[in-house]
Amino acid sequence: MSRVERWLFAPGDPRRLAAVRIGLCSVLALRLLRDVYVELAGQDPALFRPVSFMRLLPGMPPRGLVMALQVAGVAAAVLAAVGLRSRLTLPLAWGCGALLLGMASSLGKVAHNDVIVLACLIPLLAAPVGEAWSVDAALARRARNPSLHTPARHGWPVRTAMVVVAGAYFFTGLAKLVLSGPAWVLTDNMRFILYADSDARAVPNEVALFIADRPWLAHAVAAATLLLEVTFPLVLWRPRAAWLYVPGAILLHAGIFLAMRLDYWAWVATLLVVFVDWPAVADRLGSRAGRPAPLTIPASPP
Amino acid sequence: MRAFLVAFVVAGLFNLDLWPLTGWRLFSGLRHAETMAVEATAVDAAGHGSRVRFGRISSAYRGLELVARSFGSLSGPERDAACRAWLQGARTAQPGVVALRIDEVRIRLLPRRGDRPAQPPQRTVVTTCTDSGALPPGALPP
Numbered sequence: 001m002s003r004v005e006r007w008l009f010a011p012g013d014p015r016r017l018a019a020v021r022i023g024l025c026s027v028l029a030l031r032l033l034r035d036v037y038v039e040l041a042g043q044d045p046a047l048f049r050p051v052s053f054m055r056l057l058p059g060m061p062p063r064g065l066v067m068a069l070q071v072a073g074v075a076a077a078v079l080a081a082v083g084l085r086s087r088l089t090l091p092l093a094w095g096c097g098a099l100l101l102g103m104a105s106s107l108g109k110v111a112h113n114d115v116i117v118l119a120c121l122i123p124l125l126a127a128p129v130g131e132a133w134s135v136d137a138a139l140a141r142r143a144r145n146p147s148l149h150t151p152a153r154h155g156w157p158v159r160t161a162m163v164v165v166a167g168a169y170f171f172t173g174l175a176k177l178v179l180s181g182p183a184w185v186l187t188d189n190m191r192f193i194l195y196a197d198s199d200a201r202a203v204p205n206e207v208a209l210f211i212a213d214r215p216w217l218a219h220a221v222a223a224a225t226l227l228l229e230v231t232f233p234l235v236l237w238r239p240r241a242a243w244l245y246v247p248g249a250i251l252l253h254a255g256i257f258l259a260m261r262l263d264y265w266a267w268v269a270t271l272l273v274v275f276v277d278w279p280a281v282a283d284r285l286g287s288r289a290g291r292p293a294p295l296t297i298p299a300s301p302p
Numbered sequence: 303m304r305a306f307l308v309a310f311v312v313a314g315l316f317n318l319d320l321w322p323l324t325g326w327r328l329f330s331g332l333r334h335a336e337t338m339a340v341e342a343t344a345v346d347a348a349g350h351g352s353r354v355r356f357g358r359i360s361s362a363y364r365g366l367e368l369v370a371r372s373f374g375s376l377s378g379p380e381r382d383a384a385c386r387a388w389l390q391g392a393r394t395a396q397p398g399v400v401a402l403r404i405d406e407v408r409i410r411l412l413p414r415r416g417d418r419p420a421q422p423p424q425r426t427v428v429t430t431c432t433d434s435g436a437l438p439p440g441a442l443p444p
Contacts, residue, residue, distance in 0.1 A: 036361045039360045039361040039362055040361055040362050042362075043362035044362070044383070044386075044387035044390070045383075046380065046383035046384045046386070046387045047362065047363065047365055047369060047384060047387050047388075049365055049368065049369065051319060051321040052319070052320055052321035052322075053321075054321075060362070098322060101322075102321060102322075104361075105321055107361075107364050107365035107368070108365040108368030108369065109365070109368060110319060110321060110324050112324065112326065112328055115321070115322050115323075115324050118322040119310065119322055119323065122306055122322075123303055123306065126303070156303065160303055160306070160307065163307060163310075164310060167310060167311065167314055168314075168326055170314070171314030171315070171325065171326035172326045172327075172328050172330075174314070174315075174326075175317060175325060175326055175327045175328075175330035176329070176330045178317075178330075179327070179330045179331055179332070180330060180331060180332040183332055184330075184332065187332070188335070188412075189332055189333050191411075192333035192334060192335060192337065192411055193329060193333050195411040195412075195414075195419075196333065196337045196339075196409070196411060198417070199409060199411070199418060199419060200339060202355075204417035204418070209417055213414075
């Protein structure tokens with residue numbers, strides 16, 4: 001087994017996997033609650049620009065079906081988040097999400113904010129996500145029937161999600177280098193991005209104009225953005241680097257929101273869900289409160 | 303799961319859009335001092351025009367710029383259908399609309415005058431949409 005595979009398939013904490021389940025399913029539920037899908041439903045087929053499997057459809061799904069998918073998707077995502085029948089509810093939530101979020105990407109442009117949530121959920125679809133911090137685990141303990149699990153099954157889904165997030169930043173930066181080269185930083189490219197976005201709005205964006213009016217600042221922002229993106233995978237080899245890259249990425253998304261009103265909150269939430277060691281946070285909070293460390297399902301049957 | 307990671311990496315390396323896998327192209331193209339936008343102007347019976355911001359009407363119309371940029375490659379019936387759809391959308395916000403003009407707008411981002419470009423934008427009519435469909439550029443609505 002190669003070094004990469006040894007890292008990927010190393011044992012993991014079932015609580016860490018559960019935290020990723022809870023976090024990503026919660027983000028998915030919130031994304032599916034939006035009224036944009038009903039607005040898109042019944043769109044005139046003349047304006048339909050499908051992506052991927054959406055090309056199998058003649059147009060946006062009808063309103064009734066969309067509402068049913070939303071109800072089913074949100075319910076399944078909430079149930080998966082709390083860990084009830086997650087082997088069924090998580091794939092159901094993902095399926096509903098894939099179709100609904102696919103609608104939002106079928107206007108001619110991919111909605112990347114949603115893609116990262118769906119992509120990070122894929123490794124969880126076949127994983128034992130409900131063996132800790134879940135209703136299923138609580139019911140199993142009550143029945144004195146702890147599920148037989150091995151730590152090796154809980155590591156790879158979380159690490160695969162980490163690879164997806166790190167890869168998303170890396171490929172975003174790589175695309176800039178491949179398509180534009182160093183000119184993405186060295187020319188007035190960033191100034192033009194910000195000016196064009198501000199000029200397209202009824203009210204000029206003062207943050208965008210503040211940066212764009214100062215060439216040195218625009219070049220610095222462009223350089224920092226590209227550097228963060230292409231080097232983000234360092235966190236996979238040096239976990240401590242996450243203390244730099246996670247806040248840096250949050251700062252990047254906050255800046256994008258302030259300067260361009262582009263809302264990437266789902267991407268930020270996914271980043272935090274996947275890269276923060278939530279069991280360690282819970283243990284620390286628990287020890288401060290004077291509580292004993294939370295029970296975990298034993299690695300082998302008693 | 304190996305297959306998923308391989309597919310994810312391949313899509314990222316070769317810029318493939320296989321939703322939900324994607325090439326992650328976000329602001330990757332180089333921008334220049336001249337930019338192009340698409341604007342829709344609703345015209346009433348008196349000939350008065352007012353800009354239509356479709357994104358505020360409904361998410362279903364957010365792809366205006368992307369569809370309009372490929373207008374020339376659409377067939378006649380496809381153009382007529384797109385036009386009628388946009389006209390219908392504009393009428394939900396402004397019931398008295400008799401025609402909808404779709405303009406390609408070229409903007410010189412520099413130099414600036416305050417918060418806006420110093421030079422006025424240059425407009426080229428892509429099409430005018432009426433109840434009968436898409437009129438060619440330069441044709442006046444009946």
